[in-house]
Structures are given as C-alpha cells and as structure tokens.
Amino acid sequence: MKKNLFIVVLSILVCTLSCTDDNDASYAEVVVAKPLVISKTEFVNSIAVLPPQAIDESGKMYAYKEYIFVNDKYKGIHVIDNSNPSNPNKIGFIKIAGNVDISIKDDVLYADSLMDLLVFDITDIHNIKQLKRLENVLQDNVVWPAADVFEFDGVDYENEILVGWETVVERRKIAEVNTVDFALENASDGARSTGQGGSLARFKIVSDYLYAVDNHNINIFDISNLDAPEVLDKVYAGFDIETIFNKGEYLFLGSMRGMYIYNIGNPEQPTLVSEFEHGKACDPVVVDDNYAYVTLRGGNTCGATESGLFIIDISNMEQPELKVMYPMDEPYGLGIKDDKLFVCDGASGLKVYDKRNVPDLPQLNHFKDVVTFDVIPLEDHLLMVGDGVLYQYKYLDASIALLSTFQLN
Incomplete structure (x- = not known):
C-alpha cells in the first residue's frame, strides 16, 4: 500500500514539475544551432565524381x-x-564537402568547398x-544562421572542420540562453555561355568576372x-x-539587414x-527595369516577426x-519572366503574379500542394525545387501549367 501511495505521489510531483516548466515564464522556445562537422582528412579527400x-x-x-545542377546541402x-x-x-554526382553554390561559364564549373574555390571541366558531362x-x-x-543558441561543445577543432549548421527549436530556460548576435556581427545575364542560378545564389558570373558573396564580402575573381x-581584392559589404x-552594371545583394546596390562599372x-x-529577416532579391522584388521571411530562424514580398x-x-x-x-526564392513574378512561399506553395501594373499585383496561379524553395525562370519553361522534388512548368499566356515532377531522392 505504501509502495503504491509513493508511486502516486511521485507521478503527481513529476506531472506538476513538467506542467510548471511548460507554463513557466522563465522558459521559452529558442532556436538552437548545432554544428555539422567533418574530419579534416575527409575534407581534404572529399572531391569525387x-x-x-x-x-x-x-x-x-x-x-x-540542357542540364540542371542541384545542390545537396554541404555534400x-x-x-x-x-x-x-x-x-x-x-546522370551523376559531384561530391564536394561544404558545397552550397556553383556557377558555370563555357563548360567550366566553379564551386565552393567551404573556404576553397574549385574549378571543374564539364565539357564531357x-x-x-x-x-x-x-x-x-x-x-x-560558412553561413551563420540566425539562432538564439550556438552549441560549440563537442567540436574537435584539432581534427574537425565546421561545414554548416542544423537549426532546431528547443524549450530552454531563458536565464541559460546567451544571445548570439555577436556571432552574426563578426563572423540571367546576357552571356549565352553562362548558366542561370536562382534568387538564393551566392555566386554570379558577369562577363569575365565571378562574384561570390560570403557573410561579409564580395569576393572577386x-x-x-x-x-x-x-x-582580386575583395570588397567589404557589411553583415549577414x-x-x-x-542587372546590367549593378549587383544587388540581399542580406538579413537590407538590400545593397553596387555599381560594377569598374568590374x-x-x-x-x-x-x-x-530590419532583420532572410532576404533574396530579383530585379527588373524599375523594381526590386524582395522576399522577407520572418519567424525564429530569421529574426523578423512578419513575412512578406516587398x-x-x-x-x-x-x-x-x-x-x-x-x-x-514563409517565402524563400522568387523569379521574374516577362510579365510574371514567381514566389516560393514555402509550405504555402508556388504563387504566380501578374506584375504589369506594379504596385497592383493580381495573382494568376497558386499551386498549394507543394513545398517550395527556389525557382529559375528559363526561356521556355520554369524550374522549381522544393522538399526533394524538381518541378517544371510550361508558360501559358496568362498562367503556367505543370509539365513534370522528378523525385530527387
């Protein structure tokens, strides 16, 4: 009897403490960034076709x-x-540790591998x-995400290299959370021989120059x-x-703090x-003759409270x-083609707008049952990637229609 009574009292105590933690104002849901690392040996030997x-x-x-290159994050x-x-x-996979971006000109592919730039000949694909x-x-x-906590414990800096971060939401005691703003504070063109990236790209080839942005700089090659x-000498561009x-002789940089316009008359x-x-939000940008279209994604991982198309x-x-x-x-990438604007609104799908009379922006299509990440408007059709699927759409006079889907995994 005493044993049963003890179990009942213990259960009530555990429940009470648990419920108290859930409702305790001293606790909050925070974004925790966990390091993704590989060994230095693996990094050195990471290149393979x-x-x-x-x-x-x-x-x-x-x-x-006639090719599409899809990044497998950090791989x-x-x-x-x-x-x-x-x-x-x-038809193949180019293994590159820490890779997130590429750009191509005249069958030469440039790819990042953390702090290194790799050059490949793809004449024979x-x-x-x-x-x-x-x-x-x-x-x-290495991109530092917006997070409330960065966990550095467990990283062997003698033998491992940080390639990126995984972010998760966890409930933690506020007094034990150290803010990490310090970490963030310090931390298609006309050439026919050049490929085309999406709005989330960090690499851009313009004529005989490759511009690659990192957290703080425009790196110029x-x-x-x-x-x-x-x-060449890099140009300091700010934070995040x-x-x-x-577009023409201008570069438009999207950051978590704003849009920066640079002139490349002197490339x-x-x-x-x-x-x-x-303010502070995730921020890709595309441009036509008179307007810049910027998506700002709010929520914990980006710092802003509202999401929108600016x-x-x-x-x-x-x-x-x-x-x-x-x-x-929850907008991510976007693109423009003639009179159409395409916005990837995360789990809310792909949205297509008529931009002929900006700021009036009537919606032409809304593909709701897809998770979207980025788009590339090609001359003949639209590419979109999201949640492990490649979608392709054909252009219609006043809308678009699904052409094909392709599972990437």
Whole structure:
C-alpha cells in the first residue's frame, strides 16, 4: 500500500514539475544551432565524381544548357540531364564537402568547398575533371544562421572542420540562453555561355568576372582565363550577406539587414550606390527595369516577426523606395519572366503574379500542394525545387501549367 501511495505521489510531483516548466515564464522556445562537422582528412579527400546518388537535402539549383545542377546541402552537386523536360534523368554526382553554390561559364564549373574555390571541366558531362583548387579564398563562407543558441561543445577543432549548421527549436530556460548576435556581427545575364542560378545564389558570373558573396564580402575573381581564376581584392559589404543578383552594371545583394546596390562599372572594384534597410529577416532579391522584388521571411530562424514580398522602386538607384508590401507565409526564392513574378512561399506553395501594373499585383496561379524553395525562370519553361522534388512548368499566356515532377531522392 505504501509502495503504491509513493508511486502516486511521485507521478503527481513529476506531472506538476513538467506542467510548471511548460507554463513557466522563465522558459521559452529558442532556436538552437548545432554544428555539422567533418574530419579534416575527409575534407581534404572529399572531391569525387560518382554515379547518381539519392539526395539528402536539396538546396539551390543551377541551369546550364540542357542540364540542371542541384545542390545537396554541404555534400555536393547532383547532375540531371534535362534535354527532355518531361522526363529528366540523374546522370551523376559531384561530391564536394561544404558545397552550397556553383556557377558555370563555357563548360567550366566553379564551386565552393567551404573556404576553397574549385574549378571543374564539364565539357564531357560524363567525364567531369577537376582543374584547380584555390585555397582559403572564401574565408567567411560558412553561413551563420540566425539562432538564439550556438552549441560549440563537442567540436574537435584539432581534427574537425565546421561545414554548416542544423537549426532546431528547443524549450530552454531563458536565464541559460546567451544571445548570439555577436556571432552574426563578426563572423540571367546576357552571356549565352553562362548558366542561370536562382534568387538564393551566392555566386554570379558577369562577363569575365565571378562574384561570390560570403557573410561579409564580395569576393572577386578574374576568370578571363577560365581554368585559372585570378583572385582580386575583395570588397567589404557589411553583415549577414546572403544572396547576389545582377542587372546590367549593378549587383544587388540581399542580406538579413537590407538590400545593397553596387555599381560594377569598374568590374574589379564594385562601389556602393545605396542601400534599403528592412530590419532583420532572410532576404533574396530579383530585379527588373524599375523594381526590386524582395522576399522577407520572418519567424525564429530569421529574426523578423512578419513575412512578406516587398516591392521597391529602383528607378533612382541612389534612393530606392518601398512601394508596397504583400503579406506572405514563409517565402524563400522568387523569379521574374516577362510579365510574371514567381514566389516560393514555402509550405504555402508556388504563387504566380501578374506584375504589369506594379504596385497592383493580381495573382494568376497558386499551386498549394507543394513545398517550395527556389525557382529559375528559363526561356521556355520554369524550374522549381522544393522538399526533394524538381518541378517544371510550361508558360501559358496568362498562367503556367505543370509539365513534370522528378523525385530527387
């Protein structure tokens, strides 16, 4: 009897303590960043061209000729033959530790591997060859996510290399949470021979130059000699730089704090023209002749409380002006093609708008049953990737229609 009574009392006590923790104002849900590491030995020997592989976590994509290159976050690049968009086919995998971005010109592929820049010859797509490795030229290239807690414990700095972060939401005692703003504070063009990336790209080729943004800088490479890039002086651009987009003689940088416009009239020395600050949120940008379209994603991992599509008048590059903001749920990448604007609104699907009369933005389509990440509007059709699936859509006069889906895993 006493034993049973003890069990009942203990159960009540545990429940009471648990319920108290759940409702205790001293506790809160916080974003915890956990390190993703590999051994230094694995990093040095990480480059390999392999047969097709299942994808683990689909990231950015890049279109070049009849091929699509899909990043497997921090692991490498899946190569897809898209000569028949109705029936794409995986043909290979370029294993690259710490890779998140690529760019291609004249069958030469440039890819990041943490702080290094790799150069590949893809003239024969079935026999890809590594040409060069430039070491320590992208020194701030590991992206620091917005998080409340960074867990550094357990990393063997003598034998391991940090390649990225995984973020999770956990309930923790507020007094034990140290904010990490300090970590964030310090931490298609006209060339036919160049491929096309999405709005989340950090690499951009313009003529004979490759611009690669890291957390703080525009890293500049002269690629007039394609297989032997020349490292030029980098340009400091601020904090939390995330994306890069080119329009004419301007670069548009998306950061967690704003949009920065740089003039590349002198391509070796970009100069700041203006900036549009929006607070703190995740921020890709695309541009047409008169407007910049910026998606801001709120929530714990990005720092802002609201999500939306911002339309900014850039007719005067020196004084960008916000025209309108359309609420969104969790927007990621976006793209423009002629009179259409495509917005990936995360789990809320792909949204298609008519942008002929900005700031009025009527919706043409809403594909609700897809998880979306980024889009590339090609000349003939639209590419979209999200949640391990490659989607392709054909353009219609006043909308778009699904052409094919392709499971990447």
